[in-house]
Amino acid sequence: MSRARAGGARSTRGQANLPALAVALLLVGGSVGVAVGLAGSAFASANTDPEDARLAASIADRLVAADGPFSVRANVLSKAATQNASADWLPADADARVTLDGRTVVSRGDPVGGATMRRIVLVAEPTTRRFEPTMEGPDVATLPRRATSATLALDPPAGVTITTVRADDRVVLHDPNGLDGAYDVALARYDTVRFQFDASSDLPAGSVEIAYRVETTTKAVLAVTVDA
Template sequence: MTRAERGGRERAQANLPALAVALLLVTASVGLAVGLAGGAFAGAAGQPTDGRVAASAADRLVAADGPLSVRANVLSAAAVANASRGLVDRLVPGDAAVRVALDGEPVAARGDPTGGATMRRLVLVASAERHEVVPSFAGRQAVTLPRRTANATVTVDTRAGTDLATVRANDRVVLHDPDGLDGAYDVELSRYDTVTLSFDATADLSPGSVTVAYRAETTTKGVLEVTVDA
């Protein structure tokens, strides 16, 4: 064995203890981290807190299919006004004191929480009012509806000799009968667009030939609060 080979072997052997110590430290650190993480997870999973229950209930309320929801993060004003204790019982089974409030005003409650935890969610509260419009058809055979109009009822009653065959929502055909539309028809519209209904008829339409009924939605901002005190 040459001197160079002996030197390389001696250096390798000298480095073995340092490598072993390094591996031991890494193994210990990983084990400690896993142990701490596992302990924290076990504590979180094994001991439900008021805050976690309140957060879960708040998330359920603002979900798209929530008991008060029109869609995600949008609550129905009518559903909020008609809420009762049954809402709380479904959200948080058991006997913990629970209060649901909107902008500080109680919506539903079970008991009287004096402590516990409160979770808040920013929401919109939607109200819908029914409107009816009779297009005058002065200058064009169309009518524009407010934004967020999700559906409408179109009633057709044309005068003799005039057939209304097609109704379009923007560029989409929503009603069509080559023999002429007659009666009331429900039409699905895009909630996110400003929709113009246009009417294709064999002659100029007169006022009263078409009536459009729709529900217009207005929204206000609010803060939903869920308090749980077990």
């Protein structure tokens, strides 16, 4: 092989290695950035009063528990409860603040420093919807998923008796003498519910009105700051 060819081969290999070198430099730079970020977080934690951090974490854990003062269930907060919160349960010997997406929910004193603990939560808001089924077809009324409960107002015409109401083939109401009036029915949260009505004759539209509750949720950041 001539010197010219050898030099050309080395030049080609060098150019081919340039992209690999660039990728390696990017990876090294990214690793350094992550390390610096972690070091900064560790430094910030080291400068946080451990008692403040412990108390803030304890309050945050209590708020997201199933039996918390604002809870609908674990990690789900009632929007109405957070809008009408009381500070009575906050520690009396520390300045503390609870916020939800930056909005102050409740506070005691003025925690200008201290420690902050954050949790990702869902904020639930129930709404009620009403409709009158047409009473046609085998499943005469269908409710969407997330319906948590329903109130059935039964008003059959004269001479017609409703004896049984089923939800997905499960008997939820039964009276051989006839059902007439308003009845509350608990529903499975994640099921699509289909109501069926057993009556002595066909039921016309207007014989049944259904009011059902659904829960809408939004994601939010719960933050607890404590400065003891």
